[in-house]
Amino acid sequence: MHITRRKTRQIQVGKVKIGGDAPVSVQSMCSTDTRDTNATIEQIRQLEEVGCEVIRVAVPDEEAAAALPKIKAAMTVPLIADIHFDHRLALQSAKIVDCVRINPGNIGAWWKVEEVIKAVNDNGIPIRVGVNGGSLERPLLEKYGWPSPEALAESALNAVRSLEDVGFTNMKVSLKASDVHHAIDAYYLFAMQSNYPLHIGITEAGTAMTGAVKSAMGLGYLLSQGIGDTLRVSLAADPVEEVKVGYEILKSLELRHRGINVIACPTCGRVEIDVVRMANELEKKLGHIKTPLNVSVLGCVVNGIGEGKEADIGIAGGEGKGILFKKGKLVRKVPMDELMDTLIVEVEQLAKEKEAEGNGESVVSSDTNGWESLAPQSDRPSTLGKEIPVLPHR
Numbered sequence: 001m002h003i004t005r006r007k008t009r010q011i012q013v014g015k016v017k018i019g020g021d022a023p024v025s026v027q028s029m030c031s032t033d034t035r036d037t038n039a040t041i042e043q044i045r046q047l048e049e050v051g052c053e054v055i056r057v058a059v060p061d062e063e064a065a066a067a068l069p070k071i072k073a074a075m076t077v078p079l080i081a082d083i084h085f086d087h088r089l090a091l092q093s094a095k096i097v098d099c100v101r102i103n104p105g106n107i108g109a110w111w112k113v114e115e116v117i118k119a120v121n122d123n124g125i126p127i128r129v130g131v132n133g134g135s136l137e138r139p140l141l142e143k144y145g146w147p148s149p150e151a152l153a154e155s156a157l158n159a160v161r162s163l164e165d166v167g168f169t170n171m172k173v174s175l176k177a178s179d180v181h182h183a184i185d186a187y188y189l190f191a192m193q194s195n196y197p198l199h200i201g202i203t204e205a206g207t208a209m210t211g212a213v214k215s216a217m218g219l220g221y222l223l224s225q226g227i228g229d230t231l232r233v234s235l236a237a238d239p240v241e242e243v244k245v246g247y248e249i250l251k252s253l254e255l256r257h258r259g260i261n262v263i264a265c266p267t268c269g270r271v272e273i274d275v276v277r278m279a280n281e282l283e284k285k286l287g288h289i290k291t292p293l294n295v296s297v298l299g300c301v302v303n304g305i306g307e308g309k310e311a312d313i314g315i316a317g318g319e320g321k322g323i324l325f326k327k328g329k330l331v332r333k334v335p336m337d338e339l340m341d342t343l344i345v346e347v348e349q350l351a352k353e354k355e356a357e358g359n360g361e362s363v364v365s366s367d368t369n370g371w372e373s374l375a376p377q378s379d380r381p382s383t384l385g386k387e388i389p390v391l392p393h394r
């Protein structure tokens with residue numbers, strides 16, 4: 001499947017480019033108390049280890065804002081400060097972080113937003129305009145009766161236009177709803193009327209499993225339609241899982257190739273090895289590898305090697321002995337109790353070889369031409385009239 005990505009402006013969050021032809025980046029947010037710098041730095045370290053490219057922390061009060069310099073100094077990826085209500089926290093954070101997330105709807109008087117704009121401009125960093133179904137402006141709620149996709153899109157477009165009116169364009173936008181259909185429609189409506197880069201996500205998606213499925217449906221649909229420049233999978237779980245799910249979504253759509261892609265057979269009556277345990281263990285033990293590699297774990301040799309042809313390397317259960325294969329060809333037989341360790345060593349070796357050849361993490365190119373955006377491709381986007389376009393997928 002070839003994905004034609006929506007043409008968006010490009011912004012820079014620290015060293016990470018977002019929008020334009022930049023790869024869709026994977027973000028997460030710390031679940032720790034930002035004031036607890038040790039716990040936050042430790043979680044950031046874990047997130048960086050699994051490839052998280054941008055990390056956001058909540059800044060609910062002065063003490064959290066004061067913790068930012070220490071946190072920022074300990075990390076290698078860009079940091080975003082998440083601010084609600086108190087614009088002074090944004091002013092303070094802007095001096096330290098790489099991007100400030102605000103919801104103009106809950107910052108209050110317009111002069112406060114203008115102060116935030118001045119602060120981010122002074123520090124050369126962008127804003128994420130984060131519109132959320134749970135915190136929509138009252139007039140829009142009255143107009144639409146509920147936080148509908150149209151209300152979310154209008155709220156975001158209003159915010160964008162207001163910021164443009166004071167000459168500010170260094171921003172990305174998110175429109176979060178927890179219902180998959182509503183989130184898709186809101187993003188779609190916005191994307192048809194603006195070419196700012198989009199941070200996509202399904203808010204409060206749920207627990208690890210439910211949230212992963214919901215996010216895969218919502219974000220997968222949007223991305224397959226070319227919408228989305230950076231993503232966060234929101235899970236009521238360890239944020240490390242959010243990053244893993246994010247990459248899996250991008251890998252499934254072939255938008256990013258990163259790390260190990262474990263192909264495990266579903267098992268059946270012929271299974272000779274503990275496929276489930278081995279596949280899980282592989283994902284855990286090889287999570288640090290960035291080089292894209294397809295690794296198969298197949299229960300038996302009957303169909304195993306054939307089914308594993310697409311894999312760079314893999315194992316299959318055999319009678320008494322396991323089989324190690326590369327690109328569908330038998331390499332050697334391995335005693336069952338050594339199978340797992342052998343595979344791990346071989347995968348690490350293969351990853352090193354690929355890296356040395358310059359085949360590290362790859363980004364699948366996707367052209368950005370031809371996306372049927374109604375937005376004028378000019379320096380001043382989001383200037384469509386008040387008429388709401390009809391969603392093409394309805």
Ligand code: SF4
Pocket residue numbers: 265266267268269270271272298299300301302303304307
């Ligand atoms: S690889 Fe073997 S064990 Fe796994 S599903 Fe296929 S036939 Fe069954």
